[in-house]
Amino acid sequence: DSGVTQTPKHLITATGQRVTLRCSPRSGDLSVYWYQQSLDQGLQFLIHYYNGEERAKGNILERFSAQQFPDLHSELNLSSLELGDSALYFCASSPRISTDTQYFGPGTRLTVL
């Protein structure tokens, strides 16, 4: 158990809908990263937050957004969902902003029908 929690574990929704994925980092970790894992793209970095501030963006679609709250939990919002958004979404946390070990949560499996 990495200490990172993600909810929900599974999410099934329809095209055009909006969903919110939640991540609670390990106690004391200030950095939260979001990654998408799919068969065709592999593991892709989406976005990084550090202590409430956005630090870096990767291949994140404009339909996707994220935030990190004062209690350090983070939410990834996916809107206008398309079939191709079906994937595993992982968050990871680390103590500091630099390249410390990233501890991954168990993921949320999103299925868009």
Place this chain on the structure above:
Amino acid sequence: QQQVKQSPQSLIVQKGGISIINCAYENTAFDYFPWYQQFPGKGPALLIAIRPDVSEKKEGRFTISFNKSAKQFSLHIMDSQPGDSATYFCAASMRRGSTLGRLYFGRGTQLTVWP
């Protein structure tokens, strides 16, 4: 554009054998090279990592070999066990710049160890 290239895609090894997975990168700004292990239904978990100031790092049965001039690194699993059957990802990141901390992953290697 894949910043970290990983091979092979899949690997079958007999119990007790050596598993070798290779990765290559282009960006010389990378200065942290972790390997992650992922079991079905789980998130990736850090296995072992290396920085470019050393050429080898060993932890138990797992060894990373790093060749800075060739921009290549590899994972060796000695005495492979059925419990090692999982997907292995190499990755790279940098400690400076706008993308610091971001992990660039290889496409993964599915390892199967036959008993």
